[in-house]
Amino acid sequence: MLQFILKRLGLAILVAITVSFISFSLLFLSGDPAAALAGETASGEDIEALRRLYGFDRPMLVQYFDWLASALRGDFGESYYFKLPVAGLIFDRLEVTMLLGVCGISFALLVAVPLGVAAAMRPNSIIDRLALFMSVAGQALPSFWFGLILIVVFAIKLGWLPPSGTTSWQNFVMPTIVLGYYAMPAIMRLTRAGMLEVLNSDYIRTARAKGASEVRVMFKHALRNAIIPVVSLAAVQMGFMLGGSIVVESIFALHGAGYLAWESIARNDLPTVQALILIFSMFYIVFTFLADVLNAWLDPRMRSS
Template sequence: MLNYTIRRVLGVIPTLILISIFVFLFIHLIPGDPARIVAGEDATAADVELIREELGLNRPLYVQYITYMKGILHGDLGTSLKTKKPVLEEIKNRFVPTLTLTLFSIFWSVIFGLLIGIISAVNRGKWQDYTGMFAAVSGISLPSFWLGLMLVQIFSVKLGWLPTGGYGTFKHFILPSMTLGAGVAAIIARFARSSVMDILKEDYVRTARAKGLIQKVVVWRHVFRNALIPIVTMVGLQFGFLLGGSVVIETVFSWPGMGSLLIDSVAFRDYPMIQSEILIFSLQFIIINLIVDLLYAVLNPEISYR
């Protein structure tokens, strides 16, 4: 296990280097001149050129990339072109709201998704199954931005129960987390249903029932644990998507997270901020995948890594 973990961690380094190269090249293909944006519309050509030289944008791309990577190795992600503050400081301020919202969303979506999936599988072909799968299909099909706007219209504008946006209290988490987690809960429900149905066909499940065990004991003691391995994979992937894919939701609810920061950075052509955020999103996916792989051995002792 330790050797496998070390190999996976070392494998992160070349992966991040390749990602950083692609991100760096892609960002410089975005239309627009960040020096012009920083200088303002009324700036002269000489002013723009002076700012371009100050930011290092007049140097060859490979020189800019090497300079950027040297800064990362020293813990310096650069300075934001928009706020003039260190990128690392800006990301620290925005990471906690995004992580908190993601954890809140994944918590309730996993609980409801598993319950709906298990109930649907155990009651296959009955009204519980049809109702659960209808809810799951609806959750997957509805666009997240539309769902968010509808929730705001109903619970904020019409009923006045919840705030329309912002960050601070528990009430501020409810609508964004419902919007962000709806699709995840639906995916987990469908995946859990399929996984549990496969386990229910196994011989040891029929043996447990033949011994006279009640349905609840069979499901929770013999079926649920063995069905968890593929479900954990799906939950881990969805957690990564939530961390990196909350851009639309944060914009709809004016959430001060990394998603809204990325939108603002793209609009301002803030190269250092965009590069750093995408690298962090990529690193999050890699770490989550590693954790999921290690959880396999915890859930199933027969799985071993060498």
């Protein structure tokens, strides 16, 4: 197990280095950074001065290692737009995004996994059909529309929840539902499919032949084997929620990192974009690594391969 973890960790680090290089090179892919910084009316001399000031005249690899070394110390440079350190800017926003992501994925898992198990226990029953309906609806409803409907009903008509802001936990209820609802269908269907397959396997019959109760058969013997692909999927969706919750963040005016990324792209604020891409990628890598470790714990066959 330890050997497996170390191997995965090594791989994760390699991926992280590659990603960091790619996100650094984005700066140069979008044209001359000094010219972009100086603006349209700047003279050639101004651009040259800026180039020297920000060190764009040095070889690219030197700039990369310089940037990486600062990034590792938590220094991502200064935002071109806010004229503030990028790190502080992001970490304020990241708190909101992380909270939203964790709540969203938890909500999705808590609803989708039991529903998937229930649907697999009785295929074609009312529960199965209801679950299918919910997943089709979840897949089809655009989150901006679903979010607005929730605001209209629960914030405006009923007045139960605040429509926007980040002042209390109540602000996070509707965004969590919208974000989680988006991730639910895939998790639910995958749980159901996995359970149906596992329930037909010989070792489930063995468990029943031992006199294990249905609950024990379902949760101890079947779910552990069926949940493995769900873990991988949930990790990817969690990563996606952090970076891709822009729509939800803007509907509910939660100024999180997703929203910041969108704004920074529009403003050509390259250090911020770079740092955000790096951080989101790192989250992806960490979640995938954690999912691999969790899966290896669930399925011993993975440890040896």
